[in-house]
Amino acid sequence: MDTVERIKKQISENPILLYMKGSPKLPSCGFSSQASQVLMNCGEKFAYVDILQNPEIRAELPKYANWPTFPQLWVDGELIGGCDIVIEMFQKGELQPLIKETADKYREDAPAAE
Numbered sequence: 001m002d003t004v005e006r007i008k009k010q011i012s013e014n015p016i017l018l019y020m021k022g023s024p025k026l027p028s029c030g031f032s033s034q035a036s037q038v039l040m041n042c043g044e045k046f047a048y049v050d051i052l053q054n055p056e057i058r059a060e061l062p063k064y065a066n067w068p069t070f071p072q073l074w075v076d077g078e079l080i081g082g083c084d085i086v087i088e089m090f091q092k093g094e095l096q097p098l099i100k101e102t103a104d105k106y107r108e109d110a111p112a113a114e
Contacts, residue, residue: 006057007057007060007064010049011077012077014046014047015076015102016044016045016103017048017073018036018039018046018048018072018073019048019049019051019070020032020049020070021050021051021052022050023048024037024040024048028052031069031070031083032083034086034087035071035086036048038090042090042095043099044100058070065079071083071086075098076105080095080098
């Protein structure tokens, strides 16, 4: 599987995905730290890929996404943006419902409506 195929697979299999430097618990860059904090404040689980451990993804994703920097937040297969956009959406109250609705949509154990 080539790198672009791996990226497409990660994006399709993870409804809320953050490409970042480091991990949410041990971020390796201030922007990745801020973006992961904002996502954690939304209260839903999210996947992440540490691009420092995946240099081929670090090299290919900016071309694939047409977005030059990290972190990159992908929700439901769509690129939302980087740190500034994520923080701005959170401050405006736009990110929380998007994250919650996406998590609800993909939640396996969602209770049946009565």
